[in-house]
Amino acid sequence: MKYPIYLDYSATTPVDPRVAEQMIPWLTEHFGNPASRSHAYGWESEEAVEKARENVAALVGADAKEIVWTSGATESNNLAIKGAANFYSGKGKHLITLKTEHKAVLDTMRELERQGFEVTYLDVKEDGLIDLGVFKATLRPDTILVSVMFVNNEIGVIQPIAEIGEICREKGIIFHVDAAQATGKVEVDLSKLKVDLMSFSAHKTYGPKGIGALYVRRKPRVRLEAQMHGGGHERGMRSGTLATHQIVGMGEAFRIAKEEMVSENERIRALRDRLLKGLSTIEETFVNGDLSKRVPHNLNMSFAYVEGESLIMAIKDVAVSSGSACTSASLEPSYVLRALGREDELAHSSIRFTIGRFTTEEDVDYTINLLREKVGKLRELSPLWDMFKDGIDLNTVQWAAH
Amino acid sequence: MFAPLYLDNNASTQIDARVFEVMLPYLRERFGNASSRHEYGRLTRDAIDRARQQVAAAVGAHATEVVFTSGGSEANNLFVKGAAALLKPGVIAIGATEHPCVREPAKQLVRQGWSVLELPVKLDGHLDVEAAQELITAKRPMLVSQMLANNECGAVNDVAALSAVVKQAGGFLHSDAVQALGKIPVAFRELGVNAMTLSSHKIGGPIGAGALVLDKRLELQALIAGGGHERGLRSGTENVAAIVGFGAACELASSELGMRSANMRAARDLLEAGLSALDARVFGGVEPRLPNTSYFAFEGVDGDTLVGKLDRAGFAIASGAACSSANPEPSRTLLAMGVVPQLARGAVRVSMGATTKLEDVKRFLEVLRETLLQLRQLTAVSVE
Amino acid sequence: MAYSDKVLDHYENPRNVGSFEKGDIEVGTGMVGAPACGDVMKLQIKVNAQTGVIEDAKFKTYGCGSAIASSSLVTEWVKGKTLDEAVNIKNTQIAEELALPPVKIHCSILAEDAIKAAVEDYKKKHA
Numbered sequence: 066m067k068y069p070i071y072l073d074y075s076a077t078t079p080v081d082p083r084v085a086e087q088m089i090p091w092l093t094e095h096f097g098n099p100a101s102r103s104h105a106y107g108w109e110s111e112e113a114v115e116k117a118r119e120n121v122a123a124l125v126g127a128d129a130k131e132i133v134w135t136s137g138a139t140e141s142n143n144l145a146i147k148g149a150a151n152f153y154s155g156k157g158k159h160l161i162t163l164k165t166e167h168k169a170v171l172d173t174m175r176e177l178e179r180q181g182f183e184v185t186y187l188d189v190k191e192d193g194l195i196d197l198g199v200f201k202a203t204l205r206p207d208t209i210l211v212s213v214m215f216v217n218n219e220i221g222v223i224q225p226i227a228e229i230g231e232i233c234r235e236k237g238i239i240f241h242v243d244a245a246q247a248t249g250k251v252e253v254d255l256s257k258l259k260v261d262l263m264s265f266s267a268h269k270t271y272g273p274k275g276i277g278a279l280y281v282r283r284k285p286r287v288r289l290e291a292q293m294h295g296g297g298h299e300r301g302m303r304s305g306t307l308a309t310h311q312i313v314g315m316g317e318a319f320r321i322a323k324e325e326m327v328s329e330n331e332r333i334r335a336l337r338d339r340l341l342k343g344l345s346t347i348e349e350t351f352v353n354g355d356l357s358k359r360v361p362h363n364l365n366m367s368f369a370y371v372e373g374e375s376l377i378m379a380i381k382d383v384a385v386s387s388g389s390a391c392t393s394a395s396l397e398p399s400y401v402l403r404a405l406g407r408e409d410e411l412a413h414s415s416i417r418f419t420i421g422r423f424t425t426e427e428d429v430d431y432t433i434n435l436l437r438e439k440v441g442k443l444r445e446l447s448p449l450w451d452m453f454k455d456g457i458d459l460n461t462v463q464w465a466a467h
Numbered sequence: 468m469f470a471p472l473y474l475d476n477n478a479s480t481q482i483d484a485r486v487f488e489v490m491l492p493y494l495r496e497r498f499g500n501a502s503s504r505h506e507y508g509r510l511t512r513d514a515i516d517r518a519r520q521q522v523a524a525a526v527g528a529h530a531t532e533v534v535f536t537s538g539g540s541e542a543n544n545l546f547v548k549g550a551a552a553l554l555k556p557g558v559i560a561i562g563a564t565e566h567p568c569v570r571e572p573a574k575q576l577v578r579q580g581w582s583v584l585e586l587p588v589k590l591d592g593h594l595d596v597e598a599a600q601e602l603i604t605a606k607r608p609m610l611v612s613q614m615l616a617n618n619e620c621g622a623v624n625d626v627a628a629l630s631a632v633v634k635q636a637g638g639f640l641h642s643d644a645v646q647a648l649g650k651i652p653v654a655f656r657e658l659g660v661n662a663m664t665l666s667s668h669k670i671g672g673p674i675g676a677g678a679l680v681l682d683k684r685l686e687l688q689a690l691i692a693g694g695g696h697e698r699g700l701r702s703g704t705e706n707v708a709a710i711v712g713f714g715a716a717c718e719l720a721s722s723e724l725g726m727r728s729a730n731m732r733a734a735r736d737l738l739e740a741g742l743s744a745l746d747a748r749v750f751g752g753v754e755p756r757l758p759n760t761s762y763f764a765f766e767g768v769d770g771d772t773l774v775g776k777l778d779r780a781g782f783a784i785a786s787g788a789a790c791s792s793a794n795p796e797p798s799r800t801l802l803a804m805g806v807v808p809q810l811a812r813g814a815v816r817v818s819m820g821a822t823t824k825l826e827d828v829k830r831f832l833e834v835l836r837e838t839l840l841q842l843r844q845l846t847a848v849s850v851e
Numbered sequence: 852m853a854y855s856d857k858v859l860d861h862y863e864n865p866r867n868v869g870s871f872e873k874g875d876i877e878v879g880t881g882m883v884g885a886p887a888c889g890d891v892m893k894l895q896i897k898v899n900a901q902t903g904v905i906e907d908a909k910f911k912t913y914g915c916g917s918a919i920a921s922s923s924l925v926t927e928w929v930k931g932k933t934l935d936e937a938v939n940i941k942n943t944q945i946a947e948e949l950a951l952p953p954v955k956i957h958c959s960i961l962a963e964d965a966i967k968a969a970v971e972d973y974k975k976k977h978a
Binding site for chain 2: 069077078079082088094096101103104107136140142274275304305307309310377385
């Protein structure tokens with residue numbers, strides 16, 4: 066086995082070797098700028114870009130003309146939210162999102178607040194899912210945009226996108242969905258879903274980093290204000306030289322995802338269930354987020370009375386994440402787990418295991434054994450574990466402020 | 468395999484084989500998210516740090532002054548929109564021949580109350596330094612963006628001459644150095660700019676990486692929010708492979724600058740000697756200029772037609788800039804240089820690469836001569 | 852985050868893990884921190900009543916690697932010291948010894964507080 070064992074597929078995935086193989090010729094001999102209209106180098110690149118666009122569209126039930134290339138899901142989220150909010154600002158100034166969204170959505174919303182928009186950050190239920198009743202009650206006549214992620218990056222729960230879409234469409238509200246964590250994991254069919262804008266990333270689905278896409282619905286047509294201006298690439302929605310090799314990589318990655326996701330997800334679900342079963346034999350562990358409305362790839366667990374960072378240190382043969390990779394440098398407990406109402410200490414002791422295409426049964430078994438051993442060792446070190454064993458309710462203890 | 472001779476290096480360059488080698492592991496086993504705190508993440512974080520040093524070193528900047536972006540267009544947008552967002556609306560001055568990715572974001576600022584001032588060029592395509600200095604002193608722009616080298620005619624501009632007046636007017640100076648890097652020496656401090664744009668795929672690196680180099684005086688608002696990567700100036704998971712390639716390409720571009728520019732110059736001079744025998748009108752062509760770029764037209768010959776013919780004959784060159792693509796308008800750069808639209812429509816650009824061979828240029832000239840002969844006969848027939 | 856070799860050593864081979872009987876008259880117990888902040892340290896000292904010298908020390912810590920290392924280190928340092936000497940251990944010394952990065956300085960502060968709390972608890976018992 067190769068150490069550390071990679072169980073952090075939601076942070077990023079390796080490029081599938083089949084994808085890398087497709088990319089390399091476009092990085093070396095076919096190097097033309099797809100915008101070059103005057104020679105074959107440009108044309109062949111353009112053709113490859115369009116073929117990839119079709120592959121991306123096919124995975125999500127869209128038309129190729131509805132796919133706009135970006136540098137990644139973060140840019141897609143920025144473009145969708147700022148672009149739509151600015152375009153439709155004449156209709157209203159109210160935006161709605163969830164407290165558990167990715168920073169790319171939350172930080173963008175904060176920026177719009179500084180520009181005079183009003184944003185409602187909805188709480189989620191204890192299982193991590195949106196409360197549709199609360200959501201409906203939050204809608205206002207001046208609500209112009211709703212942004213809800215398809216699959217949460219930390220706890221893997223799947224939001225009811227179809228239902229939210231129905232509500233938004235009925236009220237004429239633009240609905241954006243961050244689907245960075247969804248592609249290849251859940252079925253995404255934009256011919257049925259009433260979604261207007263959807264963000265995609267390649268590197269969460271075995272494609273390369275540095276490329277993503279934004280779906281922009283044509284019927285009914287959704288308008289955006291461009292955020293990056295220049296040569297007018299991507300029908301004016303996003304200027305900048307297109308990176309052919311990366312686009313080809315995303316196309317191939319999405320093509321493979323469409324072809325293999327059903328069988329792959331079955332295999333991954335079995336591995337996740339094995340991991341869950343193994344880890345559940347450890348006392349005082351809790352799964353964060355709903356288990357049924359969840360992608361099969363994700364297991365987020367709290368190991369009570371053990372601090373997360375020291376646990377990650379103890380299991381350094383397994384590459385996992387505590388909280389989201391993007392908030393890495395901070396010592397704050399995950400804002401997503403806090404939004405579920407998890408007490409801070411359980412949030413602190415959470416680990417996100419994300420399983421993927423190259424995970425094996427041996428990887429899972431090794432991880433279970435390692436966790437059993439290390440959690441035991443750290444609990445022996447933990448004064449909180451002693452107190453728990455002595456029957457003391459930690460919530461009744463007066464802790465010195467620190 | 469049919470491989471046309473590539474003479475369109477200002478649009479994009481072929482990746483250097485050594486750069487490709489350095490990148491490969493980052494498309495394969497070194498795949499970690501650079502924000503992850505485990506081994507996979509540390510490996511890619513270290514690689515990005517190294518690339519940042521390489522990019523900084525290539526232009527004599529400090530690594531902490533380098534912000535990676537998805538390319539030159541984004542870096543130019545980041546300067547124009549990002550700096551403007553934190554300032555009270557005022558005047559932004561841009562060169563008359565700037566790339567659309569400076570011009571268009573500047574135009575966007577008008578709605579927020581900014582006005583756009585153009586710094587004129589002379590007939591040879593160079594920035595008119597005296598006129599620009601006077602304009603800046605009179606209109607006191609907060610933001611000035613003047614490209615170092617023009618992508619179409621290859622004129623190299625005296626950006627440094629604007630530094631003092633911009634500072635005096637209390638503004639910030641930016642230069643798009645995308646076409647200059649790898650062809651002429653580019654020194655961040657000597658230019659006296661606050662910010663500078665670089666791009667990977669114009670110097671033998673991959674498409675998909677660029678940088679805004681900026682000093683600490685200049686504050687920007689990020690264009691892309693979320694996660695706080697690149698000191699909060701550019702969020703989004705880093706494109707590690709492309710950044711690594713960009714770093715390696717920068718290092719090679721500086722260590723081989725002398726050799727590369729001499730090679731480009733020899734190829735270009737050979738071309739231009741041949742062009743004068745064919746009665747070409749060369750645009751610009753006055754030093755200081757890039758060693759690799761020739762921009763020219765032939766009276767009565769349509770540029771797109773000529774380029775199309777040459778493409779079928781196995782030569783990849785450009786008419787105008789790649790980005791303005793489907794645009795049938797004559798080049799803005801040429802109009803700014805006082806070229807009449809009819810002649811401007813004939814413009815074609817040949818841009819040499821680091822390894823363009825003299826015999827290939829000779830071959831090109833031969834085919835060009837034949838093609839012109841054909842085209843002129845055709846026009847002669849149609850006139851009759 | 853890169854940990855120093857000393858942090859890793861204490862983390863992997865923590866010294867003096869364990870507990871003394873809390874009610875023992877010779878024992879002083881300091882418990883500092885809070886679970887919600889991500890670290891709780893329990894430091895116990897066993898004091899020779901005649902000499903006033905700390906003869907033994909034990910700890911248990913819930914926290915990151917640096918917190919565990921800081922508490923492990925101070926159990927070594929306080930042994931053989933008088934109570935007055937022990938309370939003079941400064942967090943900066945701990946941070947320096949373990950080469951703690953700035954974001955982990957609070958761990959050394961917590962360890963210093965734990966010593967003070969244990970000494971205070973001992974003194975309270977003997978007041």
